[in-house]
């Protein structure tokens with residue numbers, strides 16, 4: 001009887017995936033690694049409040065486990081103190097390195113979100129080159145090609161760039177971004193919008209052109225909070241909203 005039971009695949013309880021970004025924290029669950037039910041809350045909120053929001057949508061199951069990852073050490077520490085240790089999983093960097101060869105120095109410094117997106121590209125498109133553009137608080141542009149992470153770029157994010165102009169000057173206001181913005185601005189606000197929009201439009205296209213000179217068949221995957229707004233500006237790009245979650249889910253599978 002016992003032996004028979006052992007031959008069955010281990011029962012997988014519900015796993016809640018918690019991904020902590022600099023601006024937004026994502027809580028998600030999935031039955032298949034393809035479709036995710038998720039909520040997103042400000043990372044500045046206390047994790048107990050974020051968990052409450054989640055539980056209003058999905059009442060607790062006893063066997064629930066948690067997977068935790070992110071790029072904000074202080075917030076991660078607060079999550080660790082909140083969650084029951086016996087039911088908390090943190091993804092293993094050695095598993096990442098087995099699945100996505102890389103030459104990052106030091107290896108452990110590569111951001112959790114970048115790892116997840118690279119894992120997703122490696123598992124979904126192992127034989128295809130991918131340029132992964134993650135438009136979050138910061139923007140990362142990473143190249144997965146020849147079955148490995150080739151390296152990437154880190155840029156300031158859109159909201160951060162507007163904010164930097166506002167904080168670093170006496171006369172510039174904080175602005176939002178219309179996408180696309182005009183080529184020429186005829187007011188302070190319009191000139192800032194034109195400047196920031198074209199800064200990023202040119203930087204993203206420049207990176208794509210550069211990487212595609214090395215890997216001409218590289219596809220462009222766009223993700224992160226600002227991706228939906230930008231997809232139409234980046235020819236031949238695909239918006240993949242759940243790329244990080246797909247990689248995070250895959251990372252935790254044996």
Ligand SMILES: Nc1ncnc2c1ncn2[C@@H]1O[C@H](COP(=O)(O)OP(=O)(O)O)[C@@H](O)[C@H]1O
Pocket residue numbers: 020021022023024025135136137138157158159160223224225226
């Ligand atoms: N509800 C939202 N709250 C804050 N920022 C948002 C929201 N929706 C989209 N954004 C945009 O997304 C960016 C943050 O992206 P996200 O991928 O959530 O960040 P991170 O992973 O760095 O926390 C911000 O620059 C902002 O412009």
Ligand SMILES: CC(C)(COP(=O)(O)O)[C@@H](O)C(=O)NCCC(=O)O
Pocket residue numbers: 021022023071109110111112113114134136137138139140154157
């Ligand atoms: C580059 C990032 C700030 C992007 O984070 P995000 O904008 O998604 O919150 C994050 O991946 C990070 O802190 N990385 C660590 C440094 C590195 O990847 O080399």
Ligand SMILES: [K+]
Pocket residue numbers: 021113134135136137138224
């Ligand atoms: K990100």
